[in-house]
Amino acid sequence: DAGVIQSPRHEVTEMGQEVTLRCKPISGHNSLFWYRQTMMRGLELLIYFNNNVPIDDSGMPEDRFSAKMPNASFSTLKIQPSEPRDSAVYFCASSPGGGGASGELFFGEGSRLTVL
Amino acid sequence: GENVEQHPSTLSVQEGDSAVIKCTYSDSASNYFPWYKQELGKRPQLIIDIRSNVGEKKDQRIAVTLNKTAKHFSLHITETQPEDSAVYFCAARGGGNKLTFGTGTQLKVEL
Numbered sequence: 001d002a003g004v005i006q007s008p009r010h011e012v013t014e015m016g017q018e019v020t021l022r023c024k025p026i027s028g029h030n031s032l033f034w035y036r037q038t039m040m041r042g043l044e045l046l047i048y049f050n051n052n053v054p055i056d057d058s059g060m061p062e063d064r065f066s067a068k069m070p071n072a073s074f075s076t077l078k079i080q081p082s083e084p085r086d087s088a089v090y091f092c093a094s095s096p097g098g099g100g101a102s103g104e105l106f107f108g109e110g111s112r113l114t115v116l
Numbered sequence: 117g118e119n120v121e122q123h124p125s126t127l128s129v130q131e132g133d134s135a136v137i138k139c140t141y142s143d144s145a146s147n148y149f150p151w152y153k154q155e156l157g158k159r160p161q162l163i164i165d166i167r168s169n170v171g172e173k174k175d176q177r178i179a180v181t182l183n184k185t186a187k188h189f190s191l192h193i194t195e196t197q198p199e200d201s202a203v204y205f206c207a208a209r210g211g212g213n214k215l216t217f218g219t220g221t222q223l224k225v226e227l
Contacts, residue, residue, distance in 0.1 A: 031213050043205060043217040045159070056214055057117070091159065095213060103148040103209050107159040 004108035006092050012114045018080040021111045024073055025094030033105060034077050035091040036068055043091070049075065082115045087114070118143040118210040122218030130226055135193045137221045139206035142187065148209040149182060149189045154220075155202045163204075164191070196225045 005024040007056045013019055025032045033048040047057040060067070064083070069075040079086055089112050093105040119142040129135050141149075150165035166173045166180045173180050177196075182189040193200055206218040207216065 033215070035217075042219040047213065050213060059199060086227065103150060103161075103213070103215065104162050104165065105150075105152075105215060107161070109159055 002079070004094050004106055006090075006111050008111055009032035009109060010114075011114045012116065013082055014116050015083055016081045017115075018078065019082045019086075019113060019115075021077040021090050021092075021113070023077070023092030023108060025075070025079045025092070026105050026106055027073065029094035029106070030072075031068060031095040032075050033044055033093045033095070035093065035107075037089045037091060037110070038087075046077070079113075082113075084115045087113055087115050118146060118208055118214070118216040120154070120206060120208050120216050120218040122206050122221060124221060125219065126222045126224070127131065128224045129196050130197060131196060131201055133196055135158070135196055135223055135225075137191045137203070137206070137223075138188065139190070139208075139218050140186075140188050141208040141216075143208065143210040144184075144216060146187075146208040146210045148215075150207050150209075151178075151180060151191050152205045152217075153202045154205065154206065157217075160205060193223075196223075198225050198227060201225045 007022045031050050034046040036044045046059045047067045049069045067077045089110045091107050091110045094105045122139045137183050147168040147218045152160035154160040164178050177194045179192045203220045205220050207215045209215045
């Protein structure tokens with residue numbers, strides 16, 4: 001298996017532009033997570049899905065952020081409009097099961113976003 | 117929600133010495149406690165985990181202990197090597213499948 005696949009790996013954009021980050025989880029995994037990593041805040045959970053349904057989006061910083069999971073093999077995280085403080089590494093991760101099942105998260109390589 | 121605190125934020129040891137990283141959590145319902153290692157510029161990867169029905173788990177040079185009463189768990193690395201240098205994150209899973217991470221420990225193993 002290729003693991004969790006994220007794109008783009010790097011993105012540099014200007015303030016006000018729309019940013020879309022993409023993720024393909026490991027086939028068969030039921031849970032998908034979006035994390036943001038910065039030096040100041042560490043790894044923050046933004047949102048997670050179980051069986052394509054958003055379960056907890058309390059970590060989404062504001063309305064400029066939105067996430068979708070239209071099917072079991074694809075998710076997007078969108079920022080519109082982007083701001084310099086959104087600069088971070090965004091990780092997508094998937095997990096085999098929800099609740100009491102195996103809790104291991106498999107992370108993608110991350111998308112490094114720089115907003116100028 | 118769950119709150120995970122991790123100490124120290126940086127740790128420097130001599131090669132061959134032991135390293136200990138400690139975490140506390142707030143949600144008494146949390147039942148799964150993994151540790152992730154993240155090398156510079158790379159993704160976090162699971163190195164060991166422990167579930168709430170176990171007090172200690174060991175895998176070669178790495179061990180994790182859990183004290184549910186105190187809501188405290190620790191990572192122990194023995195005979196440290198330069199390749200152990202990385203950032204280590206603890207995490208706790210509470211309700212649902214939500215994993216909350218600590219703030220990380222930058223471990224540096226010096227020759």
